[in-house]
Amino acid sequence: MVSIKEVARHAGVAISTVSKVLNGYPNISEDTREKVQQAIKELNYIPNSIAAALSSKQFGRVALVLNLERQTQAIDQIFMQYLAGALDTARHRNIEVVTIFTTMLEGMSAEEVTRYFMSQSISGVIIYGLSKEDKVMQQLLKEQNFAFVVVDAPIVNARTSSISIDHEQAQYDVAKKTILDDKCKQVLYIAGRKDGYVTEQRIRGMKRLVEELKLTMMVRHGDFSELAARNIALEYAEDTDVVVCASDLMAIGAMNALIDMDIFRPVCGFDGITLMGYVGKQMNTIRQDFYGISSRAVEEIQRIMNGGDGQQIVMPHSIVKMYYQDIIC
Amino acid sequence: MVSIKEVARHAGVAISTVSKVLNGYPNISEDTREKVQQAIKELNYIPNSIAAALSSKQFGRVALVLNLERQTQAIDQIFMQYLAGALDTARHRNIEVVTIFTTMLEGMSAEEVTRYFMSQSISGVIIYGLSKEDKVMQQLLKEQNFAFVVVDAPIVNARTSSISIDHEQAQYDVAKKTILDDKCKQVLYIAGRKDGYVTEQRIRGMKRLVEELKLTMMVRHGDFSELAARNIALEYAEDTDVVVCASDLMAIGAMNALIDMDIFRPVCGFDGITLMGYVGKQMNTIRQDFYGISSRAVEEIQRIMNGGDGQQIVMPHSIVKMYYQDIIC
DNA sequence: CTGTTAGCGCGTTCAA
DNA sequence: TTGAACGCGCTAACAG
Numbered sequence: 001m002v003s004i005k006e007v008a009r010h011a012g013v014a015i016s017t018v019s020k021v022l023n024g025y026p027n028i029s030e031d032t033r034e035k036v037q038q039a040i041k042e043l044n045y046i047p048n049s050i051a052a053a054l055s056s057k058q059f060g061r062v063a064l065v066l067n068l069e070r071q072t073q074a075i076d077q078i079f080m081q082y083l084a085g086a087l088d089t090a091r092h093r094n095i096e097v098v099t100i101f102t103t104m105l106e107g108m109s110a111e112e113v114t115r116y117f118m119s120q121s122i123s124g125v126i127i128y129g130l131s132k133e134d135k136v137m138q139q140l141l142k143e144q145n146f147a148f149v150v151v152d153a154p155i156v157n158a159r160t161s162s163i164s165i166d167h168e169q170a171q172y173d174v175a176k177k178t179i180l181d182d183k184c185k186q187v188l189y190i191a192g193r194k195d196g197y198v199t200e201q202r203i204r205g206m207k208r209l210v211e212e213l214k215l216t217m218m219v220r221h222g223d224f225s226e227l228a229a230r231n232i233a234l235e236y237a238e239d240t241d242v243v244v245c246a247s248d249l250m251a252i253g254a255m256n257a258l259i260d261m262d263i264f265r266p267v268c269g270f271d272g273i274t275l276m277g278y279v280g281k282q283m284n285t286i287r288q289d290f291y292g293i294s295s296r297a298v299e300e301i302q303r304i305m306n307g308g309d310g311q312q313i314v315m316p317h318s319i320v321k322m323y324y325q326d327i328i329c
Numbered sequence: 330m331v332s333i334k335e336v337a338r339h340a341g342v343a344i345s346t347v348s349k350v351l352n353g354y355p356n357i358s359e360d361t362r363e364k365v366q367q368a369i370k371e372l373n374y375i376p377n378s379i380a381a382a383l384s385s386k387q388f389g390r391v392a393l394v395l396n397l398e399r400q401t402q403a404i405d406q407i408f409m410q411y412l413a414g415a416l417d418t419a420r421h422r423n424i425e426v427v428t429i430f431t432t433m434l435e436g437m438s439a440e441e442v443t444r445y446f447m448s449q450s451i452s453g454v455i456i457y458g459l460s461k462e463d464k465v466m467q468q469l470l471k472e473q474n475f476a477f478v479v480v481d482a483p484i485v486n487a488r489t490s491s492i493s494i495d496h497e498q499a500q501y502d503v504a505k506k507t508i509l510d511d512k513c514k515q516v517l518y519i520a521g522r523k524d525g526y527v528t529e530q531r532i533r534g535m536k537r538l539v540e541e542l543k544l545t546m547m548v549r550h551g552d553f554s555e556l557a558a559r560n561i562a563l564e565y566a567e568d569t570d571v572v573v574c575a576s577d578l579m580a581i582g583a584m585n586a587l588i589d590m591d592i593f594r595p596v597c598g599f600d601g602i603t604l605m606g607y608v609g610k611q612m613n614t615i616r617q618d619f620y621g622i623s624s625r626a627v628e629e630i631q632r633i634m635n636g637g638d639g640q641q642i643v644m645p646h647s648i649v650k651m652y653y654q655d656i657i658c
Numbered sequence: 659c660t661g662t663t664a665g666c667g668c669g670t671t672c673a674a
Numbered sequence: 675t676t677g678a679a680c681g682c683g684c685t686a687a688c689a690g
Binding site: 048050053054059068076080083084088091097098099103119 | 330375376377378379380382383388397405406408409412413416417420426427428429430432433444447448449450
Binding site: 337342343344345346349356357358361380382383384385386 | 675676677678679681682683684
């Protein structure tokens with residue numbers, strides 16, 4: 001492997017001069033700059049980013065921590081988008097990224113995870129799909145040994161930023177559109193897991209809407225499970241005008257239940273995943289730009305790693321109507 | 330950040346002694362070993378893996394290159410399983426891994442990609458979803474500058490191993506089971522993309538079966554697209570007894586077509602993705618252990634990085650019958 | 659504008 | 675069995 005030293009010798013300059021050219025420092029004459037570039041080309045020199053990191057003490061790698069839920073495999077699409085957004089942006093900004101699934105961290109204490117991160121020179125962590133019950137991550141967030149960005153969880157402190165759409169408003173918007181289109185009065189709301197961060201926010205959105213439009217609402221927790229939503233719909237949908245679901249997957253479950261019951265009710269979902277198209281019906285849903293959120297998260301983690309304060313970031317959302325043709329064309 | 334130097338001072342020994350203890354060298358007295366361990370604990374010392382890599386010149390990171398297709402978003406599940414398998418195993422074996430999407434490499438020449446990999450100290454590459462048309466990757470494979478493991482493509486050379494199930498046999502197996510169950514004679518086979526590596530292998534499996542059971546077969550290319558498969562089924566399914574598809578997604582398209590046509594034909598798929606359950610019907614499909622394949626791929630890349638020769642690895646497959654209840658419970 | 663020097667944190671001889 | 679010394683490839687003062 002050809003090193004900076006050989007380049008320097010070949011170009012007849014000092015090592016540091018080569019380094020300066022490499023890193024675009026000022027105060028280098030056009031003349032020597034070209035000589036160095038020439039030598040680099042001729043020797044096919046490739047800088048060693050590891051050595052550079054060690055020397056500059058600019059470690060600062062970023063861990064992408066993905067908390068995959070067992071039951072919702074079908075929505076891997078969301079995590080894939082998150083990954084794509086983060087990896088693309090990190091590459092663009094020259095940030096080293098380590099992909100980590102929480103399954104790999106199972107059985108480790110907060111301290112062990114900290115040590116692991118540190119040994120990997122990780123100084124920033126982006127968490128996707130954080131659960132309230134994840135004691136270890138909660139502990140890490142409290143200790144503030146790293147810079148954090150938490151996606152879809154409203155945690156903010158000196159070293160932690162939160163990023164997500166406005167779930168309260170989004171749930172309000174999509175339900176309102178669905179309800180007004182069909183002049184509904186009685187709402188069945190199938191919410192997410194009781195301990196989920198976004199669950200409460202979305203319920204608040206629904207309550208605001210119910211008050212505003214003078215509706216009645218029944219709330220049941222479907223735990224983001226298709227089957228649970230299906231059973232809830234089977235039990236309660238008949239007596240209501242519309243079924244609002246806190247996730248696309250639950251909307252699909254509810255829709256299937258309605259088909260089995262042979263009754264029609266408007267249904268709306270939340271996420272905008274491709275899978276929605278496979279049910280063959282059309283539904284309103286909230287579209288989130290997962291790629292963009294994750295891309296933004298990387299920019300934000302960099303800011304915090306550089307000493308910036310944690311803050312809350314709200315991303316825009318939109319309502320889309322998804323149906324079969326949208327998907328397969 | 331506490332370094333090895335401080336540990337040495339704290340323990341009253343030399344730096345090299347600490348290093349030896351750390352790396353489990355022999356010829357260290359039990360006495361000093363304990364002293365060092367003690368100091369490590371007290372100072373909460375965390376080894377810096379980057380510096381260790383630089384010093385030992387043991388870089389050897391592994392790139393996971395994921396070639397995501399635009400049209401098949403619904404099967405992100407497969408890539409997620411691949412990722413999980415590779416990441417888990419890499420962590421277990423203490424191999425550094427870099428996750429890369431081919432979209433990040435678009436517009437780069439083979440040489441640029443080589444330089445990029447080298448600057449990242451990447452010496453092994455695992456490729457998922459390789460396309461025959463990917464000139465850059467094909468070039469890299471030819472140049473053999475890195476160790477390679479290619480998943481689902483039959484490429485083997487001195488520095489490249491191939492790993493996959495036996496697609497010929499798997500296609501044969503699942504079709505045979507489906508056909509024998511219903512005593513079919515006329516087969517509609519919806520194959521994958523014409524230039525796909527696995528497409529030919531699976532067609533061979535079908536041909537063998539057709540000969541053996543004295544069937545007639547019509548082959549059409551559905552390009553792994555749900556819509557294309559749907560259209561093919563609409564056009565030809567009526568005149569056949571059974572529809573065999575080279576992917577689950579196409580099986581879903583065919584199944585939906587059959588429902589629209591209001592006729593019944595047994596359908597079988599290939600992949601075993603969760604999504605299969607959402608069509609609400611039961612189908613045979615090939616189940617691949619994506620996690621296990623990827624895990625094995627990491628072991629293999631390590632072997633090749635250590636100088637082993639490329640080889641072909643065949644993983645086992647199985648047939649499963651998937652239906653709604655399997656998925657949501 | 660350029661070169662010299664001193665590390666970054668660690669692994670690895672080679673003497674002692 | 676231990677430790678001093680060197681070097682991995684590079685960056686960052688500082689001096690010239």
